[in-house]
Amino acid sequence: GDSVTQMEGPVTLSEEAFLTINCTYTATGYPSLFWYVQYPGEGLQLLLKATKADDKGSNKGFEATYRKETTSFHLEKGSVQVSDSAVYFCAYMDTGRRALTFGSGTRLQVQP
Amino acid sequence: KAGVTQTPRYLIKTRGQQVTLSCSPISGHRSVSWYQQTPGQGLQFLFEYFSETQRNKGNFPGRFSGRQFSNSRSEMNVSTLELGDSALYLCASSRGWQAGSGYEQYFGPGTRLTVT
Numbered sequence: 001g002d003s004v005t006q007m008e009g010p011v012t013l014s015e016e017a018f019l020t021i022n023c024t025y026t027a028t029g030y031p032s033l034f035w036y037v038q039y040p041g042e043g044l045q046l047l048l049k050a051t052k053a054d055d056k057g058s059n060k061g062f063e064a065t066y067r068k069e070t071t072s073f074h075l076e077k078g079s080v081q082v083s084d085s086a087v088y089f090c091a092y093m094d095t096g097r098r099a100l101t102f103g104s105g106t107r108l109q110v111q112p
Numbered sequence: 113k114a115g116v117t118q119t120p121r122y123l124i125k126t127r128g129q130q131v132t133l134s135c136s137p138i139s140g141h142r143s144v145s146w147y148q149q150t151p152g153q154g155l156q157f158l159f160e161y162f163s164e165t166q167r168n169k170g171n172f173p174g175r176f177s178g179r180q181f182s183n184s185r186s187e188m189n190v191s192t193l194e195l196g197d198s199a200l201y202l203c204a205s206s207r208g209w210q211a212g213s214g215y216e217q218y219f220g221p222g223t224r225l226t227v228t
Contacts, residue, residue, distance in 0.1 A: 032215050043116075043202055044219040051215075089155065093215045098168045099145065099157040100204075100217060 002027045006090050006103035013110050019077040021106045023064075023090035026071065031092035033057075033066055033073040034100070038087045047075075047088070080110045114139065116205050116220035124226045130191040133223045137184050137205030144186040145217060146178060149200040158201075161186055162208065190225075198227045 007022040025033070032051045036044040048057030053068035062077045073090060090103040117136045125131050137144050146158040157170040161180035178188040184205075190197055204217035 034216070036219070043118075043221040044204075046216055046218060049216060091155075093217075095209065095215060097157070098143075098160045098162075098209060099170065100147075100155075101157075102155040104154050 002092075002094065002101055004090050004092060004101055004103035006088075006106050009087075009105070009107035011106060011108050013080055013108070015082055015110055015112055016079045017110075019075070019080045019084075019108070021075040021088055021090075021108070023073045023075065023103060024071055025073065025090075025092050027092055027094065027101075029096075030068075031094060033064070034091045034093065035062070035064055035073070035075050036089045036091060036102075038089065038105070040086075044089065080108070082110045082112055084108060085110045116203055116218055118201075118203050118220040118223050120223060121221065122224045122226075124228060125193050126228055127193055127195060129193050130189060131193060131225060132187055132189045133201055133203075133225075135186045135188075135203030135205075135220060137186070137203075138218055140207065141205035141218075142184050142208050143206045144180055144184065145204045145206070146186070146188050147202045147204065148172075149202060149222070150198075155202075158188065193227045195227050198225060200224050 004025045034049045035047040037047045048059040050057040050066035056065045087105045089105045091100045119134045143162045145160040159169045164180045175191045180186045200222045202222045203220045206217045
C-alpha cells in the first residue's frame, strides 16, 4: 500500500552542521509532498511543499526537491541552529482520499 | 489571519465516557480534517469534512464521529472511550480541493486526551 518512509532518529548534530533527513514514498499517481515540523507540546507546522516532479520547496533555510525517479523528498539545511530541534514529518497528499499520509517522524537534536 | 484553534487543549476522561472536541478553521477555509497522533501508531487520518459533509473516513471504529457546521467549524466525538483512545487529536484546515489550491493543510495545536 501507499506509505512514507523516513530515516530513524534521533539525529544529533552540532550547531552549524549540515542536515539531511531522508524521505521516500510509495504512492500511485503524482501526489503533492510536504514537510511538517512539530515542536514540543505543539501541533504541526507546514515547513515546505512541492506539487510536481523536480519542484523544490524551500522555507527558513530548509529545502527539499521532489524526485519522481527515486520517489524521494529529502529535507536539507546547510547550517542548523539549536532552535531547529524538533520532530520532522514527511507526508504526501492523496488527493483521492483527501488525506495526508505521514512518515513516522525524525527527531532532530541540535547541540550548541 | 488567525490560525486553526482547538478546544479544549487538554482533557482527562474515564473509560466508557464520551468526549467532544472542537475545531475552528482558518477564516475562508472550508475543509476540516482530523488526525490522531499516538507514540505507537504515529499520525493517522480520521475523517475530512467539506461543506458540512463527510467526504472521507480513515480506518477507525464507528465510535469516532464528527460533524461540520455551516460556518466550517467542526466537532469530533468519541463515544465509549477506551484507554487506547489516549492521544493528541489534531485538526487541520485547508481551502479546498480545487486544482491549483496546493492542498496545504494547516494544523491546530491539538487536544491532548487522556483516558483513565
